[in-house]
Amino acid sequence: MHKEARQAYNESFTENKYQAFLQAIESDYPGELDFRVAETPVFVPAKLKENLIEACEEIIATITANDFKGKTQRAIPADQNVPGENEHSSFLAIDFAVCKDENGGLIPQLIELQGFASIYAYQGYLSEKFKAHFSIQDNFQYTFGADSLNAYVGKLRDLIIGEENPEQVILLEIFPEKQKTRIDFALTEKLLGVKAVCYTKLIKEGKSLFYEKDGRKIKVKRIYNRLIFDDLQNYPDLETSYHFTDEVDVTWVGHPNWFFRISKFTLPFLKSKYVPETKFVSDYMGNFPADLDNYVLKPLFSFAGAGVQLHVTREILHSITDPSNYILQKKVVYEPVIQAPDGLVKCEIRMMYIWPDRASQPELVTSLSRLSRGEMIGVRFNKDFTWVGGTACFFEK
Numbered sequence: 001m002h003k004e005a006r007q008a009y010n011e012s013f014t015e016n017k018y019q020a021f022l023q024a025i026e027s028d029y030p031g032e033l034d035f036r037v038a039e040t041p042v043f044v045p046a047k048l049k050e051n052l053i054e055a056c057e058e059i060i061a062t063i064t065a066n067d068f069k070g071k072t073q074r075a076i077p078a079d080q081n082v083p084g085e086n087e088h089s090s091f092l093a094i095d096f097a098v099c100k101d102e103n104g105g106l107i108p109q110l111i112e113l114q115g116f117a118s119i120y121a122y123q124g125y126l127s128e129k130f131k132a133h134f135s136i137q138d139n140f141q142y143t144f145g146a147d148s149l150n151a152y153v154g155k156l157r158d159l160i161i162g163e164e165n166p167e168q169v170i171l172l173e174i175f176p177e178k179q180k181t182r183i184d185f186a187l188t189e190k191l192l193g194v195k196a197v198c199y200t201k202l203i204k205e206g207k208s209l210f211y212e213k214d215g216r217k218i219k220v221k222r223i224y225n226r227l228i229f230d231d232l233q234n235y236p237d238l239e240t241s242y243h244f245t246d247e248v249d250v251t252w253v254g255h256p257n258w259f260f261r262i263s264k265f266t267l268p269f270l271k272s273k274y275v276p277e278t279k280f281v282s283d284y285m286g287n288f289p290a291d292l293d294n295y296v297l298k299p300l301f302s303f304a305g306a307g308v309q310l311h312v313t314r315e316i317l318h319s320i321t322d323p324s325n326y327i328l329q330k331k332v333v334y335e336p337v338i339q340a341p342d343g344l345v346k347c348e349i350r351m352m353y354i355w356p357d358r359a360s361q362p363e364l365v366t367s368l369s370r371l372s373r374g375e376m377i378g379v380r381f382n383k384d385f386t387w388v389g390g391t392a393c394f395f396e397k
Contacts, residue, residue: 001098001106001337002396005043005137010339012135013039018037021133032183036389041130042338042347042369043140046396048098053364055108055274056094056351060362060375062270063092063262073263074324077301080229080281082256083247084300089258090159092353096274100335110275111348115227115262118352121187123235123368124152127235140394142324144364151200153191153299155365159354160224160253166193169222169253170211173197174231185226196254199227200266202243207249226256230301261312265325276330281323288317288328300325340387346372349393367393 018039025033044052062068092115096108127142128149146152175186176196185196195213202220203210209220229244242248244256247252267278281297289295297309297316312328318368320326336344350371354364371391373385 001048002043002045002140004293005140005394005396006339009040009043009134010341013341017133017137021129024129024133029183029186031297032186034180034182037126038371038389038391039387040338040340040371040393041127041134041136041142041394042349043351044393044395045106048108049395051106051274052096052108052349052351055096055110055272056132056353056364058272058274059094059110059113059270060092063266064088064361065350069261071269072261072265075260075263075300076257077260080245080260082229082244082252083251084250085255085257085294086252086357088355089362090252090254090260090355090357091115091117091258092262092355093118094351094353096351097332097334098337098349099218099332106335106337108274108349109274110267110270111265111332113262113266115254115258116228117224118350118368119181119184120156120352120354120366121153121191121220122257123352123366123392124149124191125187127366127394130392130394136394139397141397142394143366144395146365152365155354155363157192160188160192160194160222162222162251162253164222167195167213167218168220169194169224170197171195171224172197172199172202172225173226174235175331176226188224196222196226197231199242199244200238200240202240202242204246206250207247209242209248209250220250223255223257225252227256228259229256235363246350260301265299267327267329276332278327278329281317281320281326281328284317284320284323284328288314290319294331295328296331298327298329300327301331314317334372338387342387343373345387348372367395369393 050146052313094113095111097111099107099109101107143152169189171194173179173196175198197211201211209289210217251387268280295312297312299307334346336346338345338347350368352366355362370390371388373388
């Protein structure tokens with residue numbers, strides 16, 4: 001997108017450099033990288049950076065409004081309401097497609113947002129690996145409000161660990177060793193001393209939670225939540241000492257309820273030139289748009305693209321038995337903007353915020369990008385392509 005930075009990078013790129021870059025990651029964390037890393041980072045020009053930040057600020061204004069919690073109470077399934085919810089989310093991830101406006105300029109268009117942790121530790125590490133193996137111009141940065149990896153990690157430490165002993169803070173997941181994002185768990189432990197603990201390994205005694213480490217039983221005081229509790233429905237036979245709706249004496253970093261509040265459920269409440277028209281299916285009262293080929297249908301309670309319908313028909317819409325739990329969103333047209341050696345590639349950018357409990361506003365700290373040539377962003381739509389996958393963003397200063 002930044003013409004000069006792109007040209008310089010592509011001219012200096014070699015397949016050998018890329019393979020050495022991947023080998024360095026494998027050497028640092030053997031067997032932990034379980035998704036494709038693109039051959040290139042994204043170079044975001046200053047004007048698009050300004051638009052991305054403006055778009056985020058407009059969205060945040062809705063999330064921080066006094067009536068937001070009331071509007072989103074229905075988003076939390078009754079059987080998944082977790083005690084101890086804090087005043088606001090600890091994390092905010094906002095995903096944009098890079099598109100073109102009517103004047104031919106680049107403009108971000110909101111795809112999704114989530115009040116849930118992203119791969120914060122990994123993104124700092126990945127960005128530094130790009131800098132170590134490729135030529136990244138000095139007038140580009142991957143962090144906001146931090147001038148080094150150490151300063152960035154310090155912000156994560158303050159949020160995730162707070163004033164607790166890192167040993168008494170856990171990263172919670174279900175079977176973390178099997179998750180595709182496990183490299184981020186390994187990096188979180190390396191950088192912060194916070195260990196990934198499986199939900200099945202927690203021990204509940206009264207209102208206290210414990211886990212075992214090196215033959216010792218350690219009390220949990222703080223949970224850095226990476227578990228999407230919907231995932232537990234895939235394991236109906238789990239036998240656990242702790243159930244996530246139990247009341248326990250812990251503080252949450254990324255309270256589970258915010259995963260539901262700040263989600264696809266939020267989209268119909270947002271009005272902005274950066275947000276495509278979105279409504280609950282129930283709001284149409286059966287009077288659906290005539291141009292349904294310009295819309296995408298999404299279930300509220302799913303993730304990673306599950307259940308998304310790109311080719312919507314009236315028959316599909318009329319067959320929905322719970323229309324208040326689906327949204328109809330106007331499609332956005334991704335503009336292929338990343339110049340690869342063999343053509344142009346589509347791009348999605350996630351702006352990643354942290355939000356300490358005592359802060360009135362979330363703080364932008366970094367980002368990630370996903371590159372695609374397929375019909376949708378995602379691994380299964382890009383299996384046989386190069387210059388696609390997850391990557392870092394470097395923003396023009």
